[in-house]
Amino acid sequence: MVWILGLILSSLLPTEAHQQVFLPKTTARALLSRQKRGNFLLEELRPGNLERECKEETCNLEEIREVFEDTAKAWEFLITYPAFKNACVSSPCWNGGTCHSGVDEYNCTCRTGYSGRNCEIAEDDNCASNPCQNGGWCQNSATQYKCSCEIGYHGQNCELGPVDCSSHGQTCDHFCKVQHGTYNCYCAQGYTLGEDEKSCIPEVPYPCGKVMVASSIDDTDLILRAIDGDQQCKRGEYPWQVLLKNDNGTVCSAVILNKDFVLTSADCVNQLHSFTVIVGEHNLEVDEGSEQIHNVSRIYIHSRYSETTFENDIALLKLETPIEFNNYTIPICLPEADFAEFFLMNSEYGAVSGWKQEQGRIHQPVLLGVPYVPYVEFLKCETLQHFLIVHRMFCAGFEELADPLCYLTRGSPFVTKYRDVWYLTGMSLGAKEYDCRVIPVYTKVSRYINWIKKTMSRSVLGT
Incomplete structure (x- = not known):
């Protein structure tokens, strides 16, 4: 024991070797003044612990990463940790507002024109008047609105529909x-x-559908003229009118399309067999000097014409010699199909012309014209006739005045005026079996525009 005690005391004696082990006083004091860590000795050598890192120490990315040893996982934890979550992650600020995150809260800096915790209030609601039409939806901004339109619509307020x-x-x-x-x-x-x-x-002296003579009656008296039976018209009042006549005196009507072609009913062609075409005709008993007689070079009857159902009752005639136009002989305008359907046949009334006949013979030799013939709704037209009315037909006239219209020559043209120009919209059925006295039925010419044009083109080419 004495020996051991002596060894210890000797180690405490100042020697040169021991003096090198101790630090100078200033250095030693600096060491003693360093901040202690919040945990005990060697804690950095221990595994990461969330409770220690985010409660006992400052919770930041560096500390959290020590726990997960993965940067992505550290970020995922940091933005969801209740005390320090990033409140702006959910983009709470509307209408372009800027989000500023604090401890478990956020603040929005709003753009001009917006207010509210989330910038949700538009100070001037430009969409309040619901300006967007046709199903468009409104997007508001500080100074104006913008309409997002349904497919097919355009314009500032979606007011313009498909281009048609x-x-x-x-x-x-x-x-x-x-x-x-x-x-x-x-x-x-x-x-x-x-x-x-x-x-x-x-651009020509006699354009289609333009009447060159004054009417025999004012427009205000159109209805009276139809009702009182005074249907005689002036010469040239219906300058597109055509007379078809055979050697037996049987007649039909037709209409001038251009200098080479006239249009009539298929039934007329079948009934007359051989006939001549007379244009500029007015009084059949008097030679008035305006008549022109033409022979037919070719007849085109619609391929689906039915004598049973009266469907497709239409025929095109090509003349051997061209028609010369004057004040009493002018072609009718052939409308485009859509124009006829949308505008002409939505008119209140049209006009019809022809010669009155009974039992196939002329009863009144002077051309008759009824300038006020109302269109009849299709559903009503169907109920008035005992045969099938198809959409290639239409009714027009007064129920109580069907009789005088019924006895006009078959193939009489039904015309409609639009902006002072007359267009062909119908042609009276040539069939004699149906009860015309109920109300007259007409072939709807608008459904045959393509057939007429193609047939004329092929005929000119000789095919």
Whole structure:
């Protein structure tokens, strides 16, 4: 024991070797003044612990990463940790507001024109008046609104529908067609498009559908003329009127389409067999000097004409010699199909002309014209007739005045005026079996425009 005690005491004696082990006083004091860590000795060598890192120490990315040893996982924990979650992660600020996150809360800095905790209040609600039409929905901004339109609609308020001529055709004097997403106006034969690209200006002396003589009656008395039976018209009042006549004196009516073609009913062609075409005719008993007689070079009857159902009762006649136009002989305008359906046949009334006949013979030799013939709704037309009325037909007339209209020559043209130009919209059925005395039925010409044009083109080419 004495020996061991002596060894210890000797180690405490100041020697040169022991003096090198101790630090100078200033250095030793600096060491003693360092901050102690919040945990005990060697804690950095222990595994990471969430309770220690985020409660006993400052909770930040560096400390959290010590626990997960993975940066991505550390971020995932940090933004969901209740005391320190990033409240802006859910993008709570609307309408372009900027989010500022604090401890378990956020603040929004709103754009001009918006207010509220989430910038949800538009100080000027430009959508309040519901300006967007046709199913469009409104998006508000500080100074204006924007409409998002349904497919097919456009314009600031989605007020413009699909580009079609049903809505824009009224701006055109005659016809309208859609090209490259917009509409263009064009004109009937004998007219040219004006500089405004909407009006139609005559370019020939006798353009189609233009009457050159004054009417025999004022428009205000149209109904009276139809009712009192005074239907005789002036010469040239219906200059497109055509008379078809055979050697036995049987007659039908037709209408001038151009200098080479006239249109009539298929039944008339079958009934007359051999006949001549007379234009400029008015009084059958008097030679008035305006008549022109033509022979037919070719007859085109619609391939689906039915004598049983009266469907497709239409025929095209090509003349051997061209018609010469004057004040008493002028072609009718052939409308485009859409123009006829949307505008002409939505008119209040049309006009019909022909010669009165009984039992196949002329009863009144002077051309008759009924200038006020109301269109009849299709459903009503169906109920008035005992045979099937198809959509290639229509009814027109007064029920109580069907009799005088019924006895006009078969194939009589039904015409409708639009902006002072007359267009062909119908042709009286040639069949004699149906009860015309109920109300007259007409072939709807608009359904045959393509057939007429193609047939004329093939005929000119000789096919």
